[in-house]
Amino acid sequence: MMREGSSPVLVRREDYTAPSHWIRSVDLSFDLDPAKTLVINRMRVEPNADRPGEPLRLDGEAITLTRVLVNGESVSFRNEGGQLVLDKLPTEAFDLEIRNTCAPEKNTELSGLYTSGGGFFTQCEAQGFRRITYFLDRPDVMAVFKVTLKADARAYPVLLSNGNLIDSGTLDKGRHFAEWSDPHxxxxxxxxxxxxxxxxxxxxxxxxxxRDHLLQVYVRAGDLDKTEHAMNSLIASVAWDEARFGLSLDLERFMIVAVSDFNMGAMENKGLNIFNTKFVLASPATATDVDFGNVEAVVGHEYFHNWTGNRITCRDWFQLSLKEGLTVYRDQEFSQDMAGEASARAVKRIEDVRQLRQFQFVEDAGPMAHPVRPDQYQAIDNFYTATVYEKGAEVVRMMATLVGRAGFRRGMDLYFQRHDGQAVTCDDFAQAIADANPDSALSVRLEAFKCWYAQAGTPRVNASGQFDAVAGSYTLTLSQRSPATPGQPGQAGKQPFVIPMALGLIAADGVALPLQLEGETAPHGTERVLVLEQTSQTWVFTGLGELTAAPVPSLLRGFSAPVVLEWAASEAELFTLLAHDHDAFNRWEASQKLALARLLAAAQADGGAAHLDEAYLQAMRHVLRDERLDAAFKELVLTLPSEAYVAERLAEQGVPVDPQRIHAARETMRLQLAQALHDDWVWAWETHQDNGGYRPDPLSSGRRALANLALAMLVLAATLRHDPLWPGRAYQRVKDAGNMTDRAGALAALVNARASLAEPALERFHAQFRDEALVIDKWFSLQASASESDGMVFARIKALAQHPDFTLKNPNRARSLLMVMTQNPAVLHRADAAGYVFWADKVVEIDAFNPQLAARLARALDRWRALAEPYRSAAREAISRIAAKPELSPDTREIVTRSLAD
Known part of the structure; x- marks a missing residue:
């Protein structure tokens, strides 16, 4: 890692060239020792015929070189810019042997080979392999690997690497070995x-x-009882990929290993996936419904990488979304298919969109905005972003929408037929999908569609409609504009996007209307996908002569494109959609718009006053009591938009963001909901108890989610009127709940209501789970995410940072307190700037030993320019203080430098 005195190197996509040499095979030998591991790296190297006579430049970092041999003989070498440079090499293929050592126990960056909990683990994406041995550490150099591991047999009885186990045995002095071969x-x-x-x-x-396969999940002793769900998820993933895409497991075995010290969620290493324990370990006693869902999704994601990422990989890191966006789309589809019923699938889609808006839309509006396929970077680790992952998945989803499900499968088949075993680009993928569907909207508009890869920012789509009762027609006009983003001007410098707009028309009584466009001889269903590809386009729907009132358009159904929809819907239209829309996403969206309008008005009023009118309350009551609706859907509708989402909507309008005013408005609204619907919450609590054995299925999870929301509302209302009934029930649930979802839900209800029983409940929870690291992470997070009141939560966070169980060295534990704090606006954004000072101190402290973690934490104030004073100036000062540190890592320096750039 280049630090003091070094200048960050800007890497540009346009500068890509193939390597001077190819490495065709690798024979690695490891003599594992925590203090000094010996690595012998034997490679078969082939000069690139297109670049004859060039030196071989191998990447290396934090390793000690001991020997270099070419065809068995020592050669001279030099170090240049952090690379090992070999000149005057053979013009034909040759054998290269490099011996070096590394110090795994000193590797606090958790990149390369490091130790954790008495074991050895690796993390090589994106550029960690160079911390193990010298290599052409770039994704377009693909080689067949054979690996020999040697270690003390008692300390390290399990020795694993990629591929298939071909030999193992004992050595002298109590040591043993294992040989692994990956044929791919x-x-x-x-x-x-x-x-x-x-x-x-x-x-x-x-x-x-x-074919027969062996699936294995490795964990530390004592955690084996928490691996059943991960194994079941892996089995389901293998079966799903075969059924949905015809992709089979291609190795004799597939292994998952869980480690507690890990910067990422998981890593798709070929045949040997290494996971953060958070996404493997799950039991009813220690994991929530959300945890169970995350395990299933992440296990699926990493397994699906076996083909979309491993068998076909990226030509360069600018193409990262080629594997990540596509695989996120695949894991989202997998989770929806596992959910089963249409309502459960809709809930999953809503949750994915909420995540996209909370993180990716914010990223698109800030200094780190970049295209799905970035044009340049300084630290590639900083581009493992919501844009590359979640927006990249939406780009793939739009392709699937434009060609249809069967057409997308044809495109995937062609993609693998053309590119299996290659390192390719996003353009190659898009071309395969289009070529497999030559008459599709995607094929016709392919070059224009690629704007989604090249242009940053979230497009705005404005919709307006006009009903002609005499002609029986409804005219819909859609127009699009793109905001300016770093390095890219606004609308004048950007091409129109290709935007699939799924829609329907609904009569005032809730009937879905048949859709017939002008010029068509008959209607075609009640839902259509229009393609907006110009700055502005108009469509006329006919055959509506029986209507006496204008239909209500249901636009962007299923969130068919990652855009901000600007539609000046009336309250009456939104209430109609909430009550009748056949598209569950748009029913939920209507509820959010109704709540958002009230929150925005309150956040801009003096004192942050909020008032919920009877029409809104009655609509919420109707949703809550509607027995036809899924409980999980009700919970989503009745959960108010987040403070961060309200802040972004204000920023879009050019209104300076006052986080404390937003917090006050939302808390007032939440209390009114709790009080006005008190009897309805009691009904919801009593009706949705799940007294049977724990099951993490969508129906049971939805019932628990709604019951926990009801309990939170009842505890909040009771605490404010000093009624001990519901706080007492919540405390009892903390004591005797049969699963972690209900126990954590009850504890959160007490903590967020600031009930007097919150403290003893927290103490009891900690004492009961003191030996469960992932549960203690929840304990920290729950307190860091609590509703702020008079600075009490911030003071608690500062105290928790000194707690004996807290450490910055473990990424999960650090994130559980600090990252959660940054997502609690009323805590981070204090008028006295104390939140910013605390945040900046921790960024600098973490950067000294784990730059990846520090850089992610440093993203918390990306949107500081949107803040009102005094927050804006104080935030800028805190960022500047970080940037002034001379020994800051390139990872963190890139973040703060871009944040401060004009």
Whole structure:
């Protein structure tokens, strides 16, 4: 890592060139020792015929070189710009041997080979392999790997690497070895090794193709009982990928290993996935419904990478969304299919869109805005972003919408037929989908569609409609504009996007109307997908002569494109959609718009006053009591928009953001909902108790979610009127709940209401789970995310940072307090700037030993320019203080420098 005195290197996509040499095979030998691991790296190297005579430049970092041999003989070498440079090499293929050592126990960056909990683990994406040995550490260099691991047999009885186990045995002095071979060429970032004292859950399966496979999940002793759900998720993932895309597991075995010290969620190393324990370990006693869902999604995501990322990988890191966006789309589809019923699928879609808006839309509006396929970077680790992942998935989803489900499968088949075993680009993927569907909207508009890869920012789509009762027609006009983003001007410098707009028309009585466009001889269903590809377009729907009132348009159904829809809907139209829309996403969206209008008005009023009118309350009551609606959907509708979402909507209008005023308005509204619907909350609580055995299925999870929301509302109302009934019930639930979802929900209800029983409940919870690291993470997070009141939550966070169980060295624990604090606006944005000072101090402290973690924490104030005073000036000062540190890592420096740039 280049630090003091170094200048960050700007890497540009347009400068891509193929490497001077190719590495065709790698034979690695590791003599594992925490203090000094010996690595012997034997490579078969082939000069690139297109670049004859060029030196070989190998990447290396934080390693000690001991020997370099070419065809068995020592050669001279030099170090230049952090690379090992070899000149005057053979013009034909040759053998290169490099010996070096590294110090895993000193590797606090958790990139490369490091130790955790007495074992060895690796993380090589994006550029960690160079911290293990010298190599062409770039994704377009793909080689076949053979790996030999040697270690103390008692300390490290389990020795794992990629591919298939081909040999193992004992050595002298109490040591042993294992040899692994991966038959599939892969880039170095997909290399992995694990050595430790681990236990394993195994399952043999037979795939649809008739091959037998061994699935294994490795964890530390004592955690084996928490691996059943991960194994079931893996089995389901294998089956789903075969059924949906015809993609079979291509190795004899597939392994998952859980480690507690991990910067990411998980890593898709070929055949040996290394996971953060957070996304493997789950039992009813220790994991919530959300945790169970996350385990399923992440296990699926990493397994699906076996084909979309491993068998076909990225030509360069600018193409990161080629694997990540596509695989996020695949894991979202997997989770929806696992959910089953249409209502449960809709809930999953709503949750995904909420995540996109909370993080990606904010990113698009800030200094780190970048295209799905970035044009340049200084630290590639900073571009593992919501834009690359979540927006990238939406780009793939739009492709699927434009070609249809069957057409998308044809495109995927062609993609693998053309590119299996290659390192390719986003353009290659889009071309395959289009070529497989030559008559589709995507094929016709492919070049224009690629704007989604090249242009940053969230498009705004304005919609307006006019009903002609005499002609029986409804005219819809859609227009689009794009905001300016760093390095890219606004509308004048950007091309129109290709935007699929799914829509329907609804009569005032809720009837879905048949859709017939002008010029058509008959209607075609009640839902259509229009394609907006120009700055402005108009469509005329006919055949509406029986209507006496204008239809209500249901626009952007299912969130068919990642855009901000600007539609001046009336309250009456929104209430109609909420009550009758056949599209669950738009029913939920109507509820959010109704709540948002009231929140925005209150946040801009003096004193942050909020008033919920009877029409709104009655609509919420109707949703809550409607037995036809899924409980999980009700919980989403009755949850107010987040403070961060309200802030972004104000910023879009050019209104300076006052986080404390937004917080006050939302809290007032939440209290009014709690009080006005008191009897309805009691009904919801009593009706949605789940007294049977715990099941993480969508129906049961939805019932628990709604019951926990009802309990939170009842505790809030009771605490303010000093009624001990509901706080007492919540405390009892903390004591005797049969699962973590209900226990954590009750604890959160007490903490957020600032009930007197919150403190003893927190103490009891901590004492009960003091030995469960992931549960203690929840304990920290719950307190950091609590509703702020008179600075009490901020004071608690500062105290928790000194708690004996807190450490910055473990990423999960650091995130559980600090990252959660930054997502609690009323805590971070204090008038006295204390939140900013605390945040800046922690960014600098963490950066000294884990730049990746620090850089992610540094993103908290990306949107400081949108703040009102005094927050704006204080935030800028805090960012500037970080930027002034001379030894700041390139990762964090890029974040704060871009944040401060004009």
């Amino acid at each position: 060429p892969k880039p170095a970032y997909l290399f992995a090794l694990v050595a430790g004292n681990l236990v394993c859950r195994e399952q043999k399966i037979r795939s649809r193709s008739g």
